[in-house]
Amino acid sequence: MGNAQSPPANPRFALASRAFTQQELDGLKSLFVSLAAQSQSNSKCISPSVFKAYFGIRGPLATRMFKLVSQKRNDDELTYEDLVITKAVYEKGSRNEIDEFLYELCDVNGDGILGRCDLEAVMHSISDSVFHRGDGQTSLSSWKIAIEAFLDVAEFSKEVEKNADNSMSLVDFRNWCILVPSVKRFLGSIMMPPDKGRLGFQVPVLLHPASLKPDGLILQKESLKPDGLLLQREYAWHIAGALSQAEAEQWKLLYHSALNGLSFTTFMGNISSWEWPTILVIKDSEGYVYGGYASQPWERHSDFYGDVKSFLFKLYPQASIFRPSGANNNLQWCAVNFSSDNIPNGIGFGGRASHFGLFLSANFDDGHTFPCTTFNSPCLSRNNRIQPVVIECWGVVVKGVNNAKAELVKGTVLERFKEDRNMLKMIGLANASE
Structure with missing residues (x-):
């Protein structure tokens, strides 16, 4: 009668655990213990900085991802249960469940309205995560041109009350991902182990004579000079989104x-x-x-x-x-x-x-x-x-x-x-x- 009661098990965690084999759960537990130790949290939770560094994501998309994985508690703590629950949806869920999660992930402002500004923030996060701006290979000007090209094919058909601009519906989002498959590959591989060659992070190595240099401005209409490379790294990443890993290497x-x-x-x-x-x-x-x-x-x-x-x-x-x-x-x-x-x-x-x-x-x-x-x-x-x-x-x-x-x-x-x-x-x- 005087025995202490153990806290009730989280039903979502119990259900999510069934999606994994025991070996997979052991692997997730091992990953959690390692990241929690780096977080200096007495092995209780993973901090935002350690989470972002391990998975190699940056910017507002990284912040939004941590918030969703930690079940929107806003306590900067990601528990083992959080990790299993999210992975069950993100990796083991149905197509609809995965699409809905990615759709919510792209709403980086968290206001329930997926607008063009959200997608622009997502694309900048992809730039920082995939191309590591500052590596000397991808210029800011060429990436800005690419972002506009990616966003201009997106549809925003969902009317928003008291808002002049429409938002992107789930159907709009799915259609956009079909046209720009590299985006969905990236979003769908954020939480994959970074040492296994994540498809969405892969940029083909472009082999060409040194006399032909990438020039982002060549893509602008007013530049008709014929001596620059059309295929920038950003667009190689875009095309590679429709290819296998082996076809996207070099x-x-x-x-x-x-x-x-x-x-x-x-x-x-x-x-x-x-x-x-x-x-x-x-x-x-x-x-x-x-x-x-x-x-x-x-x-x-x-x-x-x-x-x-x-x-x-x-x-x-x-x-x-x-x-x-x-x-x-x-x-x-x-x-x-x-x-x-x-x-x-x-x-x-x-x-x-x-x-x-x-x-x-x-x-x-x-x-x-x-x-x-x-x-x-x-x-x-x-x-x-x-x-x-x-x-x-x-x-x-x-x-x-x-x-x-x-x-x-x-x-x-x-x-x-x-x-x-x-x-x-x-x-x-x-x-x-x-």
Whole structure:
């Protein structure tokens, strides 16, 4: 009768614990004990500073995340129960539960209204966390341009009482994450162990000649100079949001119009031996920047080919990714030296012949972009007809595979002949009777 009563168990904690195996719970307990010890809290809780430092997040998004994980108590203390409850939703929850959590996370002001200012704060936190501003590789001006491009595709359809500006609904948020998948990858990996290569934090290493330097101003319409790199690190991160970790590690510049001239023949020659995915980036005379991810090698075909890993994208003045819709298989186009009017010579993506989602003609001085059901993509530029000013093509480096191919090229005379014949086939000279 005089025995002390133990505090009742938190029912949310008990329910959340069931989502994990005992081994996973032991791992969470070990993590908590380690971080609590660093927090100098007598192993009772994790402090905000230790939490932010361990997970590598900065700015208002980090503050908001700690508040949600600590169940909004505002006591600057994160308990083991808090960690398990949040992880159960964040990692083990249904798609709706995860989306709702991320939606609430982006409301950094905590007022129940997800506005453009909240998203801007989120993007600045991503910049600080992913690009580590001050590392000399990402300029503030280029990131500001990128933020506007990411935010300008967001919809704010939810009316707010006594507020002139609408807010972002949950449906709006989901649609935005589809267009900018790198954002959701980042938000969804914040609480993953930082030593396991978090996808949302991954920025491809861009390999290019030193003479071509990244220049954020090249993306502005008034700058039509052809000697800078279009693919900034921010936009590489954006494109990588639609790729696997292996495909987002390292990209090598295969062709740039400033170095190689606006030449279709040179373009095809530079990429003829590249058997892995490539990224085509174009800036046109209107100042728009866009392109496509080609999952298959650029090879001579008289019809569409490719697979569903291909997609179209916009980078400036808006940034979006358009994945295959499943409406058709008209994914990739590469026609070289065909004489039929029904087979337009050039490279492209989506749509149908002569009405592509994106197309560059074989003379490389014009092309077009139309809305297409292949990717559910809009016209990528201001006008349907385009005039390229800068063209880049990057090769996705598949480690351990390209090296093997390079060794093959160095092999026997017969093997080198096969390479030469492949090049001739690319430009339509081999098997000329076809």
